[in-house]
Structures are given as structure tokens and as C-alpha cells.
Amino acid sequence: TDDVIVTVNANPTAGAGADVPICLGKNTTLTATGGGTYAWGPNTNLSATNIASPVATPAATITYTVTVTNGASCTSTDDVIVTVNANPTAGAGSDVPICLGKNTTLTATGGGTYAWGPNTNLSATNIASPVATPAATITYTVTVTNGASCTSTDNVIVTVNANPTAGAGSDVPICVGKSTTLTATGGGSCAWSSGDNVANTTVNPGATNTYTVTVTNGASCTDTDDVIVT
Secondary structure (H helix, E strand, O other), X not given: OOOOOOOOOOOOOOEOOOOEEEEOOOOEEOOOEOOOEEEEEOOOOEOOOOOOOOEEOOOOOEEEEEEEEOOOOOEEEEEEEEEEEOOOOOEOOOOEEEEOOOOEEOOOEOOOEEEEEOOOOEOOOOOOXXXXXXXXXXXXXXXXXXXXXXXXXXXXXXXXXXXXXXEXXXXXXXXXXXOEEXXXXXXXXXXXXXXXXOOEEEEOOOOOEEEEEEEEOOOOOEEEEEEEEO
8 A cells, every 4th residue: 555645725715805996196005914815916007016015007997807826836816896987177267367456257167066266356266156356366276076086177367457546636716608618648558538539638517517537548447536526
């Protein structure tokens, strides 16, 4: 007689970790357990294939498989799915000029929730369309977040233009039947309440009257001033 011993070695228990979602362009660290050596596949956007915890940066949803080998050369496998979610397309709207003291409504698009910053003269920071009343030119940034918690940002510049300083001149007395020339200062174009659109206008009121001039500069910002002709 003779004997032979067949030794049955246990297989490792491979673990590839829980399935994980990421946003496009981001990465995740995979974590394998269960054995002495590890072999990951496929080798698609992995930092390494022969370590327990490679970094994965896939461009699309993918299933990675890890093969675990123990000291007896027995193997086991496990899978992990990395789901790649699309990022939103953030939109903060077109750059906009305003005049000092005025406001504008910002309009964000592209996602489920919005976060504006900086919180400088904004009516709110967590809505799509806050009202902005900045005192100086500023860049606002909106962060858009979709249902998969993926984010994207966009900027809008609100340019604050100075107002002109309108001048209608000093109040002036005249005699009945006489006329006087009013002179406006302060801007590119002038519009008098008398109907004239020139800086210097001649008036001949039959009674005491108040004339108003509206001065508009090159940024379309306006200011007014009055003059009383007695």
C-alpha cells in the first residue's frame, strides 16, 4: 500500500468595495480586500493594477474586477461598478452694465440648485435669479448642482457705471415778456422739460416756471436738475 495526501486550501474572500458614483472628470480610490496580492482589470484609467487601492478616473460608467490571490495561489474575484454622472452646464447669463444706484436681476441656468457668490449686495444666494445692487463693478459666480450632486460654475460681470452730475444752472428772474438762456452741464446729451434736446435752450415763460434737464452720459446713465425761472 501507499498513500497520497490531497491538501485542499481555502480560497480567499475577494472584496472590491461598494459601488460608487462619481462626477465626470473626478476620481475615486478603489479598495480591495481579502488576499495577499491583487490584480485589477480592465486597465482603463487606473493608476495601477497590482495594488489594493488604485485611483480610478473613468470617463464613462465601468465595472472593475479585482482578482485576489492568497499564499496558496488560490484566487477569488469581485466586481465594483463606478458610475460616471454628467456634470450640469452652468450658465450665469451675459455680462451686464448698470448705473450706480440701480440693480439688475441675475439669471442662472443648468441645474437643480444654485449658489451665488460673493454675497455682496445680493437679494439671495440660493435662488436662480437674485437681484444684484452692487456699488462697484463685480464678478458674481454661480455654482450649479444637479441631482447627482455634480457641480459646474459660471461667472457674470456686473459693470457699475458712474452717473453724470446734471447742472441746470442757477435760478433766474426775468421780466414779463423777456427771455433767458438756460445752460445745462454734466453729460453727453441733454433733454429739457421744455422739449429742447440741447445744452443751451432759450425760454420765454409767461409765468414763473420750473425747468428740468435730464443729462445722459455715454454709459446711458442719467441725472436731473431743476432751475426756476421767476
